[in-house]
Amino acid sequence: MIKTDVVIIGAGPTGLFCAHQLGIIGLKCEIVDNLDRIGGQCIELYPDKPIYDIPAVPECTGEELTNNLIEQIKPFNFNFHLSDRVQQLKNENNKWLVKTLNGKEFETPNVVIAGGVGSFEPRKFPTKSAEKYDGKSVLYSIKDKTIFKDKSVVIFGGGDSALDWAIELSNLSKVTLVHRRDEFRGAPASVQKIKELSDNKTIDLITKHSIKDVKGNGSLESVEIKSETGESKVLKADYVLGFFGLIMQLGPIAEWGLNLDKKTIPVNTENFETNKKGIFAIGDICTYPGKLKLILSGFHEGALAARGCFKYARPDEKYRFEFTTASSTIKDRLGVKK
Numbered sequence: 001m002i003k004t005d006v007v008i009i010g011a012g013p014t015g016l017f018c019a020h021q022l023g024i025i026g027l028k029c030e031i032v033d034n035l036d037r038i039g040g041q042c043i044e045l046y047p048d049k050p051i052y053d054i055p056a057v058p059e060c061t062g063e064e065l066t067n068n069l070i071e072q073i074k075p076f077n078f079n080f081h082l083s084d085r086v087q088q089l090k091n092e093n094n095k096w097l098v099k100t101l102n103g104k105e106f107e108t109p110n111v112v113i114a115g116g117v118g119s120f121e122p123r124k125f126p127t128k129s130a131e132k133y134d135g136k137s138v139l140y141s142i143k144d145k146t147i148f149k150d151k152s153v154v155i156f157g158g159g160d161s162a163l164d165w166a167i168e169l170s171n172l173s174k175v176t177l178v179h180r181r182d183e184f185r186g187a188p189a190s191v192q193k194i195k196e197l198s199d200n201k202t203i204d205l206i207t208k209h210s211i212k213d214v215k216g217n218g219s220l221e222s223v224e225i226k227s228e229t230g231e232s233k234v235l236k237a238d239y240v241l242g243f244f245g246l247i248m249q250l251g252p253i254a255e256w257g258l259n260l261d262k263k264t265i266p267v268n269t270e271n272f273e274t275n276k277k278g279i280f281a282i283g284d285i286c287t288y289p290g291k292l293k294l295i296l297s298g299f300h301e302g303a304l305a306a307r308g309c310f311k312y313a314r315p316d317e318k319y320r321f322e323f324t325t326a327s328s329t330i331k332d333r334l335g336v337k338k
Contacts, residue, residue, distance in 0.1 A: 004030045005313035006110040006306075007098050009086050012040020013295050014283035015114030016069040018302030023076035024330055025306060027313050030106055031078060034085040039066035048145045049164060055296060065295075075335045089256050089279075094312075096278060109312035112305055113253065113265065113274075113281040114298075123244035125156075129214045130240070137220035138240045148173045152236045154223050156211060157243035158183070163190040165241065170197055176204040176235055178211070178225055209233075214240060253285075261287055271308025272301050278312050280305040 006022055008015045011033035022029050037043055042051075042062030050059050060068075081104060088099040089111065098106040122140035124130070130138045142165060149172045155162055158179040163186040166177040177194065184191045198205035206225065212232055213224040223237045258265050259275045264287040267273060272280050282301035284293050291297070310319045324330050 001105045001107055002030060003107045004028050005108065006030075006112055006309050007032065007086070007096070007106050007108045008112045008114055009033075010040060010114035010283065011035070011038045011080060011082070012114065012283065013042055013065060013069055014298030014302050015040070015112070016066070016073060017299045018112055018114060018282060018306055019076070019078055020069070020073045021303045021306035022309065023073060023078070023333060024324065025310055025319070026329075026333065027306070027309060028076075029078055029112075030081065030108075032081045032084055032086055032100060032104075034083070036083045038070060038080060038082070039063070042066050044141060046141070046161070047143050049142070049161075049168065051295070053294060053296060075333065085252070087252050089252075091276075091278075094278075109278050110309040111279045112302075112309065113279065113285055114283045114302070115253070115285055122242070125211055125214075125240075125242050127211050127214060130211070133214060133216070133220050133240070137216075137238065138214065138242070140242050142241070145169065145172065148239060151238035152176075153239045153241060154178060154235050154237045155241045155243065157241075158185050159243060159245065160186040160190065161243035162186070162241075163194055165243065166203055167193055167197065170203050175202075176206060176237075178206045178209050180208065180210045180228075182207045211240075211242075270304070272305040273308055278309075280308055 005027040006029040008019055008029050008031045011031050015031060019029050019031060035044060043066055047063040048061050050061060051065060052059055054060060054065065081100065084100045084102045086098055087101045090097050095107050095109055096111050098108060098111065124140060148169055151173050153169055153173045154176045155166050156178050158181060163184060166175050167190065169175050194205065197203045208228050209225040211223060212226040214220065215222045215224065220237060222234050223240050224232055224234050226232045254260065257276060265274055265281040265285055267281050267286045267288055269288050272282050272286060274281050282305050283298040307319060322330060
């Protein structure tokens with residue numbers, strides 16, 4: 001049994017920054033994630049995609065953001081339990097007993113759910129022929145954009161991910177963007193950029209079409225698409241990318257007695273505690289009036305949740321706010337030389 005001040009479920013950016021804030025105020029935590037590496041969606045879905053809305057960081061990729069957050073919490077020597085999942089959660093004597101799928105057990109007064117959208121997987125092409133190329137030439141996320149250099153890439157989708165990657169890869173590859181509608185769901189600026197790239201022939205834009213078949217002899221050679229009226233055309237393709245969003249699964253979280261709103265967890269905005277004492281929810285999985293699903297919002301939520309954890313972890317102590325610029329105690333915890 002591992003005893004700790006906090007168990008964080010989820011090692012994405014929000015969970016990592018919450019861990020930093022716990023370290024700053026002198027609390028220990030253990031971090032559990034069902035993925036095999038740290039970073040959550042940033043690493044799994046868009047490690048190479050530019051992010052533009054992190055304060056004071058004009059541009060960074062999901063991987064760069066993750067690496068910086070990992071570097072930031074190094075002084076605290078927190079433990080990560082990867083490729084594992086919190087399976088059971090029960091309360092005994094005002095302590096939460098946490099058990100994972102791999103048999104690890106924790107005793108803690110606080111649990112912070114920072115699991116993004118829960119267990120997730122991308123929506124895949126309905127075409128059976130795509131399955132044999134899955135993970136090789138048919139992809140639903142991009143981990144290394146350099147593999148597409150000078151290749152023919154056909155992208156399906158009409159949301160931000162499809163548009164952003166079509167724009168990004170237009171500098172490296174011959175890109176064709178296929179969408180089943182004329183209208184796009186992405187940001188207006190991205191839609192405008194796609195139209196400009198289409199007008200100047202930098203990318204090929206095909207609307208009112210969907211995938212019909214994937215063809216190849218050993219390796220992928222082409223993709224067949226069909227129009228609304230059933231007419232088909234074949235496009236040369238070295239890679240086929242599908243961006244249709246994620247299938248959200250809360251998994252065991254749904255059995256923990258939390259007040260769920262569809263697939264999100266309502267919280268208060270004082271410390272992001274749920275209806276269960278000592279269980280907090282931050283990031284995409286939590287909901288409250290005015291919620292914005294932004295990484296920077298998750299950072300704010302994590303900072304306040306960390307302070308909320310303090311009263312349960314240190315019930316006999318009064319939390320005293322200190323600025324990091326002035327506190328010698330915080331500098332000691334960070335290993336900063338005075």
